[in-house]
Amino acid sequence: MEKKEKVLNGVKEIARRAKVSIATVDRVLHNRAGVSEKTKAKILEIIKELDYKPNILARRLASSKTMHLYTLIPERSAETDYWDVPLQGIFQAENEIKLYNVKVSKFFFDMNDKQSFIEQTKRILKETDIDGLLLAPAFVEEAITFTEECKRRNIPFVFINSDIPQQKSLSYFGPNLFHSGQTAAHLIQYLTKEADKVLLLNIAKDIDSDHHILRKQEGFMHYFQENSPRTIVTENLYDTSYAAVKKALSKIVKADPDLHLIFVTNSRVALVARFLKEIGKKDILLIGYDFLPNNITYLNEGLIDFLICEKPQEQAYRGIKALYRFLMFEEDQEKEYFMPIDIIHRENQQFYKN
Numbered sequence: 558m559e560k561k562e563k564v565l566n567g568v569k570e571i572a573r574r575a576k577v578s579i580a581t582v583d584r585v586l587h588n589r590a591g592v593s594e595k596t597k598a599k600i601l602e603i604i605k606e607l608d609y610k611p612n613i614l615a616r617r618l619a620s621s622k623t624m625h626l627y628t629l630i631p632e633r634s635a636e637t638d639y640w641d642v643p644l645q646g647i648f649q650a651e652n653e654i655k656l657y658n659v660k661v662s663k664f665f666f667d668m669n670d671k672q673s674f675i676e677q678t679k680r681i682l683k684e685t686d687i688d689g690l691l692l693a694p695a696f697v698e699e700a701i702t703f704t705e706e707c708k709r710r711n712i713p714f715v716f717i718n719s720d721i722p723q724q725k726s727l728s729y730f731g732p733n734l735f736h737s738g739q740t741a742a743h744l745i746q747y748l749t750k751e752a753d754k755v756l757l758l759n760i761a762k763d764i765d766s767d768h769h770i771l772r773k774q775e776g777f778m779h780y781f782q783e784n785s786p787r788t789i790v791t792e793n794l795y796d797t798s799y800a801a802v803k804k805a806l807s808k809i810v811k812a813d814p815d816l817h818l819i820f821v822t823n824s825r826v827a828l829v830a831r832f833l834k835e836i837g838k839k840d841i842l843l844i845g846y847d848f849l850p851n852n853i854t855y856l857n858e859g860l861i862d863f864l865i866c867e868k869p870q871e872q873a874y875r876g877i878k879a880l881y882r883f884l885m886f887e888e889d890q891e892k893e894y895f896m897p898i899d900i901i902h903r904e905n906q907q908f909y910k911n
Contacts, residue, residue, distance in 0.1 A: 567609070574603045588656060624659045625686045626880055629677055630693040630717070630873070632665035636760075636797045639824040639847050639869065640668070642911050643693070643717060646873030654881050661877065669762035669797065671696050678703040689880035690714040691873065694721050697768050715879055717872040719769040720893070727883060728890045730875045732867040732898055734769060738776025740898045741820055741844060741865055746785055748842055748862075753817035755787050756809065760794045760802060760825040770822045777820070802828045803835075810838070821845035826864070830855035848901060848911050856903050864901040870911040872896060 568586075572579045577596060584592050585600045592600075628647055631640045644663070651661040664681055667673040674696050681687065682703075690707060692714055694700030704724045707714050713727045720729040745755060757777060759770050774791070781787050790813070794805050806829065810816060819841060821829055826845020830852075833841060839859065845852065848866045855861040879890045901909050 571603050575600050624688050626661045626689045627681055627687055628691040629664045631668035637824045642869040643873035646870035650874045650877035674699055687712050688884055691876045693718045715876040717876045728879045730872040730894045733895045734772035735776035737898050738773035739780045742777045742780035755789045756819045757791045758821045764793045773822050803832050806832045818842040827851040830860040834860050866899045866901050867896045
């Protein structure tokens with residue numbers, strides 16, 4: 558009986574009452590052309606009467622209001638094209654929802670310039686039609702200031718790539734950064750002996766406030782504190798140009814000829830691979846992050862041994878869809894959606910997708 562009632566209150570029943578085809582009802586539900594205004598109004602009225610589940614969608618489609626989502630993520634830099642990947646996830650989600658009167662405006666900041674982030678947040682807050690926001694909170698204090706204002710204006714926001722738990726976002730889509738660092742450490746434990754020297758290398762302009770890097774480093778160090786210890790040397794390179802990285806690495810390798818493994822905490826692992834290739838040194842194991850073209854090339858050449866990947870395209874895609882479903886259907890969203898932490902090597906890379 559319950560199954561029959563569900564059918565009678567579905568699309569077939571709407572079509573029967575409106576005396577139109579199921580295809581016509583579907584066109585109205587998806588805001589497609591080919592239906593007269595009179596017929597469309599009649600179908601929407603029946604949907605409302607039946608309290609058909611997509612009635613929220615139908616009411617929005619019947620109105621002229623556009624849902625306006627905003628995104629703020631880093632732009633592609635000279636050192637890494639990592640942020641091209643989440644951008645593809647934004648485009649993917651946008652293409653799926655644009656038929657439902659949804660517009661996505663994209664803003665970008667320089668990952669190496671905190672002031673550019675601040676300026677872009679000011680630009681966004683000048684807008685008067687912000688329904689929802691997707692944000693990569695690269696600069697924590699500045700992101701807190703920005704999202705506090707969003708909360709004051711009742712603008713829902715989601716985080717990707719790294720989280721700020723106390724900010725009470727709608728959702729977070731990204732890795733558990735602490736466990737990501739632990740995963741790297743666990744892998745390295747298998748690749749090294751206790752006497753082997755390991756270099757943990759951070760390459761970023763603003764490492765001291767980079768939550769994404771610091772949290773991974775914390776997990777990495779904690780693993781070895783709790784398990785079999787290693788001799789770990791930590792180096793921070795604040796100049797991300799290849800010339801600066803090459804100069805720093807030349808000194809490190811010269812000073813420590815027994816260096817066994819280098820772990821790079823972000824996608825700039827390709828800079829290290831390039832250096833090792835230039836000096837012809839293949840006896841140093843190299844592990845880093847992210848499934849990017851340059852990194853894959855060096856992986857296939859045997860210069861990078863493993864890449865740890867956390868599906869950045871899916872992060873952004875799910876973030877946009879979560880905002881859309883919350884605003885369109887008033888659905889509660891999962892508070893934290895942790896991405897899988899994948900270990901990619903030369904033999905399985907051809908089957909992997911971000």
